[in-house]
Amino acid sequence: MADKESFLHLARPLGPAPLGAQPSTAPxxxxxxxxxxxxxxxxxxxxxxxxxxxxxxxxxxxSEDGTEVEIRNCYAVPHTETAEQVEVDMDYQKQMLQLHLRxxxxxxxxxxxxxxxxxxxxxxxxxxxxxxQGDGTWPHPAVHLxxxxxxxxxxxxxxxxxxPIGVTAERAADSCLFIPVPHELKYGEAEKSGLELISSAxxxxxxxxxxxxxxxxxxxxxxxxxxxxxxxxTYVNNVLDEEAEPSSALGQYLMNxxxxxxxxxxxxxxxxxxxxxxxxxxxxxxxxxxRTQIDLSNRLATAALTLGTxxxxxxxxxxxxxxxxxxxxxxxxxxxxxxxxGRQQREQEx
Amino acid sequence: xxxxxxxxxxKAVQVEALVVMKLINHAAKTFPTVATGSxxxxxxxxxxxxxxxxxxxxxxxxDVPASDDHRDxxxxxxxxxxxxxxxRAKANLAYQNEMIKFLREVNVDxxxxxxxxxxxxxxxxxxxxxxxxxxxxKDPNEKAIALVHDVSRSSQGSLSLRAYRLSPAFxxxxxxxxxxxxxxxxxxxxxxxILIEIPVTIHNSHLLTSLLHQLPSDxxxxxxxxxxxxxALLQDPNTxxxxxxxxxxxxxxxxxxxxxxxxxxxxxxxxNHHTELxxxxxxxxxxxxxxxxxxxxxxxxxxENAARTASKQPLLPExxxxxxxxxxxxxxxxxxxxxxxQVEQYARQVDGFTAGVTTKMFAVKNNLLPxxx
Numbered sequence: 001m002a003d004k005e006s007f008l009h010l011a012r013p014l015g016p017a018p019l020g021a022q023p024s025t026a027p028x029x030x031x032x033x034x035x036x037x038x039x040x041x042x043x044x045x046x047x048x049x050x051x052x053x054x055x056x057x058x059x060x061x062x063s064e065d066g067t068e069v070e071i072r073n074c075y076a077v078p079h080t081e082t083a084e085q086v087e088v089d090m091d092y093q094k095q096m097l098q099l100h101l102r103x104x105x106x107x108x109x110x111x112x113x114x115x116x117x118x119x120x121x122x123x124x125x126x127x128x129x130x131x132x133q134g135d136g137t138w139p140h141p142a143v144h145l146x147x148x149x150x151x152x153x154x155x156x157x158x159x160x161x162x163x164p165i166g167v168t169a170e171r172a173a174d175s176c177l178f179i180p181v182p183h184e185l186k187y188g189e190a191e192k193s194g195l196e197l198i199s200s201a202x203x204x205x206x207x208x209x210x211x212x213x214x215x216x217x218x219x220x221x222x223x224x225x226x227x228x229x230x231x232x233x234t235y236v237n238n239v240l241d242e243e244a245e246p247s248s249a250l251g252q253y254l255m256n257x258x259x260x261x262x263x264x265x266x267x268x269x270x271x272x273x274x275x276x277x278x279x280x281x282x283x284x285x286x287x288x289x290x291r292t293q294i295d296l297s298n299r300l301a302t303a304a305l306t307l308g309t310x311x312x313x314x315x316x317x318x319x320x321x322x323x324x325x326x327x328x329x330x331x332x333x334x335x336x337x338x339x340x341x342g343r344q345q346r347e348q349e350x
Numbered sequence: 351x352x353x354x355x356x357x358x359x360x361k362a363v364q365v366e367a368l369v370v371m372k373l374i375n376h377a378a379k380t381f382p383t384v385a386t387g388s389x390x391x392x393x394x395x396x397x398x399x400x401x402x403x404x405x406x407x408x409x410x411x412x413d414v415p416a417s418d419d420h421r422d423x424x425x426x427x428x429x430x431x432x433x434x435x436x437x438r439a440k441a442n443l444a445y446q447n448e449m450i451k452f453l454r455e456v457n458v459d460x461x462x463x464x465x466x467x468x469x470x471x472x473x474x475x476x477x478x479x480x481x482x483x484x485x486x487x488k489d490p491n492e493k494a495i496a497l498v499h500d501v502s503r504s505s506q507g508s509l510s511l512r513a514y515r516l517s518p519a520f521x522x523x524x525x526x527x528x529x530x531x532x533x534x535x536x537x538x539x540x541x542x543x544i545l546i547e548i549p550v551t552i553h554n555s556h557l558l559t560s561l562l563h564q565l566p567s568d569x570x571x572x573x574x575x576x577x578x579x580x581x582a583l584l585q586d587p588n589t590x591x592x593x594x595x596x597x598x599x600x601x602x603x604x605x606x607x608x609x610x611x612x613x614x615x616x617x618x619x620x621x622n623h624h625t626e627l628x629x630x631x632x633x634x635x636x637x638x639x640x641x642x643x644x645x646x647x648x649x650x651x652x653x654e655n656a657a658r659t660a661s662k663q664p665l666l667p668e669x670x671x672x673x674x675x676x677x678x679x680x681x682x683x684x685x686x687x688x689x690x691x692q693v694e695q696y697a698r699q700v701d702g703f704t705a706g707v708t709t710k711m712f713a714v715k716n717n718l719l720p721x722x723x
Contacts, residue, residue: 035372038371043456046458193508193510194504198552199562201553201559211552214506217600247577269719280704281704283609284704287693287697287701290697291697294690295690301531301534
């Protein structure tokens with residue numbers, strides 16, 4: 001989805017807006033986080049049946065000089081649009097912004113989104129509202145993100161900033177020139193595991209996926225790597241058999257990759273392997289021992305100890321209870337020391 | 351566990367992809383502080399028992415300690431505890447209600463159905479979690495869940511997202527607030543029964559599925575033209591980025607941090623357990639002391655009464671000891687129960703980790719030392 005097109009940004013004469021109220025039209029780079037896109041798509045699904053598009057506010061961070069904008073979050077804003085007029089719930093927008101800023105104090109208002117690729121007069125009006133002084137993004141330009149959500153078509157996203165246009169001040173209020181700016185979709189390290197699970201559901205009929213265990217994930221990753229290795233080795237074999245066309249660049253790349261393989265002594269590997277496998281097993285063993293001990297201690301604490309006398313009368317029961325507790329204390333303590341030793345041992349090995 | 355799940359009004363939880371992303375982002379942003387927030391959604395109409403989590407929002411950061419101590423006085427002003435206690439703070443309840451009111455206007459399923467929290471290495475079974483979940487679940491009809499996202503484990507590969515509810519037996523016991531040995535004997539409540547885990551599935555919307563198909567996923571299958579040189583190859587747009595699925599992070603071989611952390615946490619649990627035991631022993635000792643005193647007093651009174659009978663004087667009452675002596679209060683066993691459950695959680699986690707890591711290690715060994723398999 002990230003646009004690979006190149007952008008050319010041209011300076012142009014500005015409209016008649018009063019000097020000083022001019023938002024900057026310097027080019028900027030926009031980074032969109034998947035969370036924002038997901039949220040926009042969700043909003044598009046929940047739009048009122050009679051509305052073509054819905055809009056919302058984009059939140060995110062801006063670099064100090066204002067040339068990098070990261071869209072991190074967004075929320076929906078109710079609006080109604082007819083052929084003649086557009087109404088945006090300003091009050092809602094303001095209050096929602098405040099609620100969001102309370103939870104995410106570091107994010108700022110960066111612009112707005114619409115769920116259709118069309119730009120029209122109303123877009124210009126809303127754009128000017130978001131870019132205005134006071135509540136808007138001024139002196140930075142408001143970013144407008146459009147995400148097309150036509151069923152059956154590819155989802156296309158575009159980002160714009162705007163420049164004032166129009167002959168008179170009145171005309172300038174409801175018109176503006178949208179300037180496309182480059183944007184890309186980026187995800188963070190932390191989101192990777194989530195995206196993995198989400199995209200593993202994309203080929204399924206019911207579009208859902210149970211949480212996969214670590215072992216399953218490992219298995220899939222290994223299968224995938226093996227497939228890729230197979231593909232490469234088939235190609236290399238074909239080249240050797242003079243069936244496929246050789247490429248020096250590919251050869252060089254493969255050589256570079258192969259030279260990354262560590263050269264280590266077999267004895268070292270053997271030793272490291274044994275050390276580590278022992279660590280793992282010791283910790284696993286200890287954890288389970290502790291679990292058993294604690295289970296035992298809980299059972300002893302709540303079991304009605306009778307010692308075969310039939311019924312435990314209060315006084316006796318109390319006495320034996322205490323015995324049980326004392327025993328428990330001893331065991332718990334021993335478990336603790338055992339854990340401590342295990343750790344020291346492990347640290348020596350590491 | 352399986353039986354417990356049958357009785358629960360909620361049998362499965364379906365989480366929208368949006369919620370997963372929001373949760374991960376929030377947790378990553380606040381790590382290592384606990385991130386908490388509210389879940390909204392509804393019970394599925396066609397499938398009773400399936401809870402659909404369709405959206406969520408974070409609770410505001412807690413800066414004002416004064417706003418947040420109506421149930422939590424013993425937790426001092428520790429910031430960590432405040433963040434963990436956020437879901438039941440008054441200020442946040444107001445925030446939640448307001449947020450839900452606004453979300454309703456844009457057609458989000460505006461019912462609160464629980465809360466989420468982030469954790470590290472499964473270290474989430476504590477009084478805070480229990481109190482939060484109890485707060486949401488105390489109403490018998492309340493279908494509230496707790497979603498727990500493990501930041502540390504998710505960073506090692508596959509996503510760790512779990513849904514929990516308190517078991518009805520535990521809720522009943524917690525309402526009474528009595529966790530004495532006698533009560534536990536009678537109710538048969540054990541630490542296994544505190545939390546019920548509910549299976550979680552991830553669900554994508556149609557639009558999202560369509561978007562995902564546009565994202566880079568796999569190496570192109572068709573024949574590509576050859577790059578002229580190495581630099582061109584590195585910049586080639588056809589060179590696929592690592593796909594989301596499968597995630598190569600799960601091939602990572604770093605095991606020491608995990609083991610170290612687990613050991614630390616286990617030690618901590620054992621220490622807690624030990625403290626609780628000492629408390630209990632102290633109670634037993636003082637109880638025995640008091641009882642010895644009472645017996646001595648009773649014998650003295652009996653002897654006195656015998657002397658009085660002999661001298662035909664009126665008898666002194668024999669049950670006066672109830673006023674004179676006060677038996678010590680038995681300390682609550684709740685902390686011990688939670689601690690035990692926490693240890694069980696760690697042990698299971700280690701088992702799962704061992705399974706994966708031994709496989710990887712043997713694979714690496716055989717790969718680096720071919721011919722020795």
